[in-house]
Amino acid sequence: MADDALVIFTPSGKRGRVALGTPVLTAARQLGVDLDSVCGGRGICSKCQVSPGLGEFPKHGLTVAEGALSGRNAVEDRYDRVRGLQPGRRLGCQAQILGDVVIDVPPESQVHKQVVRKRAEAREIVMSPAVRLLYVEVQEPDMHEPSGDAERLAQALETQWGLKGARCGFAVLQGLQPILRKGGWKVTCAVHQVAEGSEPRILQVWPGFHEGRVTGLAVDLGSTTIAGHLCDLASGEVLASSGLMNPQIRFGEDLMSRVSYSMMNPGGAAEMTRAVREGMNRLIAEIAAEAGEDPRDILDAVVVCNPVMHHLFLGIDPFELGQAPFALATSDAVNVRARDLDLTLHPAASVYLLPCIAGHVGADAAAVTLSEAPEKSADLVLVVDVGTNAEIQLGDRTGGVLACSSPTGPAFEGAQISAGQRAAPGAIERVEIDPVTKDPRYKVIGCDLWSDEDGFEAAVAETGVTGICGSGIIEMVAEMRMAGILDASGLIGSPEQTGTERCFLDGRTYSYRVREAGEDGRGITVTNRDIREIQMAKAALYSGARLLMDKRGTDTVDRVVLAGAFGAHISPKHAMVLGMIPDCALDKVVSAGNAAGTGARIALLNREARAEIEATVREIRKVETAVEPRFQEHFVNASAIPNAVEPFPILGTVVTLPDVSFNTGGESGSGEGGRRRRRR
Numbered sequence: 214m215a216d217d218a219l220v221i222f223t224p225s226g227k228r229g230r231v232a233l234g235t236p237v238l239t240a241a242r243q244l245g246v247d248l249d250s251v252c253g254g255r256g257i258c259s260k261c262q263v264s265p266g267l268g269e270f271p272k273h274g275l276t277v278a279e280g281a282l283s284g285r286n287a288v289e290d291r292y293d294r295v296r297g298l299q300p301g302r303r304l305g306c307q308a309q310i311l312g313d314v315v316i317d318v319p320p321e322s323q324v325h326k327q328v329v330r331k332r333a334e335a336r337e338i339v340m341s342p343a344v345r346l347l348y349v350e351v352q353e354p355d356m357h358e359p360s361g362d363a364e365r366l367a368q369a370l371e372t373q374w375g376l377k378g379a380r381c382g383f384a385v386l387q388g389l390q391p392i393l394r395k396g397g398w399k400v401t402c403a404v405h406q407v408a409e410g411s412e413p414r415i416l417q418v419w420p421g422f423h424e425g426r427v428t429g430l431a432v433d434l435g436s437t438t439i440a441g442h443l444c445d446l447a448s449g450e451v452l453a454s455s456g457l458m459n460p461q462i463r464f465g466e467d468l469m470s471r472v473s474y475s476m477m478n479p480g481g482a483a484e485m486t487r488a489v490r491e492g493m494n495r496l497i498a499e500i501a502a503e504a505g506e507d508p509r510d511i512l513d514a515v516v517v518c519n520p521v522m523h524h525l526f527l528g529i530d531p532f533e534l535g536q537a538p539f540a541l542a543t544s545d546a547v548n549v550r551a552r553d554l555d556l557t558l559h560p561a562a563s564v565y566l567l568p569c570i571a572g573h574v575g576a577d578a579a580a581v582t583l584s585e586a587p588e589k590s591a592d593l594v595l596v597v598d599v600g601t602n603a604e605i606q607l608g609d610r611t612g613g614v615l616a617c618s619s620p621t622g623p624a625f626e627g628a629q630i631s632a633g634q635r636a637a638p639g640a641i642e643r644v645e646i647d648p649v650t651k652d653p654r655y656k657v658i659g660c661d662l663w664s665d666e667d668g669f670e671a672a673v674a675e676t677g678v679t680g681i682c683g684s685g686i687i688e689m690v691a692e693m694r695m696a697g698i699l700d701a702s703g704l705i706g707s708p709e710q711t712g713t714e715r716c717f718l719d720g721r722t723y724s725y726r727v728r729e730a731g732e733d734g735r736g737i738t739v740t741n742r743d744i745r746e747i748q749m750a751k752a753a754l755y756s757g758a759r760l761l762m763d764k765r766g767t768d769t770v771d772r773v774v775l776a777g778a779f780g781a782h783i784s785p786k787h788a789m790v791l792g793m794i795p796d797c798a799l800d801k802v803v804s805a806g807n808a809a810g811t812g813a814r815i816a817l818l819n820r821e822a823r824a825e826i827e828a829t830v831r832e833i834r835k836v837e838t839a840v841e842p843r844f845q846e847h848f849v850n851a852s853a854i855p856n857a858v859e860p861f862p863i864l865g866t867v868v869t870l871p872d873v874s875f876n877t878g879g880e881s882g883s884g885e886g887g888r889r890r891r892r893r
């Protein structure tokens with residue numbers, strides 16, 4: 214009879230022969246199979262659960278007979294009694310291999326388990342956090358071989374887990390001795406290790422086996438809002454998510470006004486640093502309360518933000534970012550202790566900030582790169598994160614990635630638009646205009662009915678129809694263009710030219726009435742000035758993208774990814790009619806949601822991803838739009854709707870734009886009828 218057996222692990226398909234009597238966990242390690250363990254095979258943690266198969270496995274050419282594994286032992290019986298073991302499950306550290314066998318490792322027993330993402334085209338998230346729990350049995354002190362408790366703990370981590378040179382932080386050292394004795398020299402350590410082979414840091418020690426979970430925080434620190442996810446560092450599960458307004462808003466809505474606040478007020482930068490850290494601590498408290506966790510138990514954190522927020526959060530004066538050549542204090546990733554940032558996390562917790570790409574393209578853009586992985590894309594992808602600045606990346610796996618930032622201004626957020634507002638209940642978010650009657654129908658946030666459906670007025674009675682949000686204004690302008698109310702140069706026509714009384718003379722130009730004034734006296738109108746603001750914003754965005762396409766030597770892109778909360782609500786067709794994004798098949802324009810937040814979560818859950826994004830960012834070619842002469846040229850062309858020179862052939866197969874011109878001519882010859890002030 215053979216003294217070894219064939220073992221095949223699924224789903225990995227890894228196989229090999231092991232000596233009879235080998236525990237499944239040991240076999241898994243020998244064959245490089247990903248099977249979890251916190252207790253090191255002592256039958257305590259139950260992380261090593263497997264499902265052995267019985268019967269015929271034609272795919273593997275194997276018949277697994279009864280008795281291929283040892284019978285359930287007392288440890289498994291006890292575990293089943295106390296905690297319950299699912300039928301068919303065994304503890305991998307207890308079950309021994311006695312014959313040829315096929316063993317399935319369920320997803321929850323894999324160390325590097327995959328966290329499910331909704332979008333197939335985005336990168337996978339594989340669990341490999343910087344902080345993990347390890348159970349060890351520590352040698353008791355011995356008069357004949359004197360050594361410190363901390364040194365014997367480090368020795369135990371090395372012999373039992375292969376972790377060399379683990380060090381206790383000062384706070385851990387202060388409490389270590391009673392914990393070791395309370396646990397009978399058996400303890401669980403939370404160990405932080407930035408990368409394989411780097412120095413491990415013991416963050417906390419619990420007596421015996423620690424049942425609790427370890428958590429980490431991923432934060433997208435924006436200039437307007439701060440949003441965070443509290444994650445379980447073993448499963449990757451998001452335990453709670455929360456967001457709040459960035460308290461720095463009181464120092465200025467946009468970033469440059471905050472930079473000027475710091476320039477003009479002695480101590481202004483420090484004041485803003487205090488404000489943002491207070492905001493972070495409020496978020497931490499809220500999110501921990503929602504998950505029923507103590508904020509002091511959060512052991513790791515990742516923060517992504519734009520360069521100005523990055524500096525202010527770290528306590529660095531953003532002065533240099535307010536003037537050319539926009540030098541960052543550091544573009545590298547930053548690893549810092551939470552306590553150095555006055556954050557109320559675990560006292561030994563670390564905070565990791567992703568690298569910045571350039572003076573205008575921050576760690577938030579790097580997080581978008583991490584989430585969307587343009588450098589790994591088989592097709593040429595344009596990734597656009599739309600905000601007050603648009604951060605634009607273009608790339609694929611053969612040609613590398615180019616990045617720039619383009620000053621779109623706040624128009625897409627509803628600012629500087631006469632009826633504009635933030636996305637909130639009552640804001641128009643969807644629009645359709647009948648090309649014959651030129652009448653609009655619309656939907657507002659908080660109501661599922663269209664405005665021409667029965668019951669709409671009653672449904673919106675409470676919120677009212679209060680304005681138009683960013684995605685709504687994009688649809689509105691595009692629909693006006695498609696319905697022939699607006700010409701390519703951005704002029705709204707007169708009632709005679711458009712055939713609708715909804716267009717009316719409003720000063721020197723025409724406006725389009727969307728909604729009559731109600732009892733509250735507020736109607737909703739789109740003015741020619743509003744159109745102009747949107748033209749500016751979309752021209753800035755398009756020119757940035759076009760500039761990157763020039764640098765890449767292409768006139769087309771295969772795919773467009775719209776990132777950011779706003780991007781999630783943009784209709785691809787309307788964005789293209791507007792000429793905001795390059796011509797592309799509509800089904801190839803997708804929304805990535807909050808890709809920066811997802812990137813932060815990836816970096817939190819996978820330490821290798823940190824090293825990877827640091828290397829990727831170094832390879833990204835930055836393009837500074839301000840010094841590129843062609844940017845202006847593209848901007849002028851892109852001011853037309855959709856564009857004065859670009860043909861948009863794919864869009865042409867989906868939409869026919871009316872060939873109208875409302876320029877009455879003779880006044881300026883500018884194509885604008887001389888009726889609009891020039892803004893450039």
Ligand code: FES
Pocket residue numbers: 238249250251252253254255256257258259260261304305306307
């Ligand atoms: Fe912990 Fe098996 S490894 S119970």
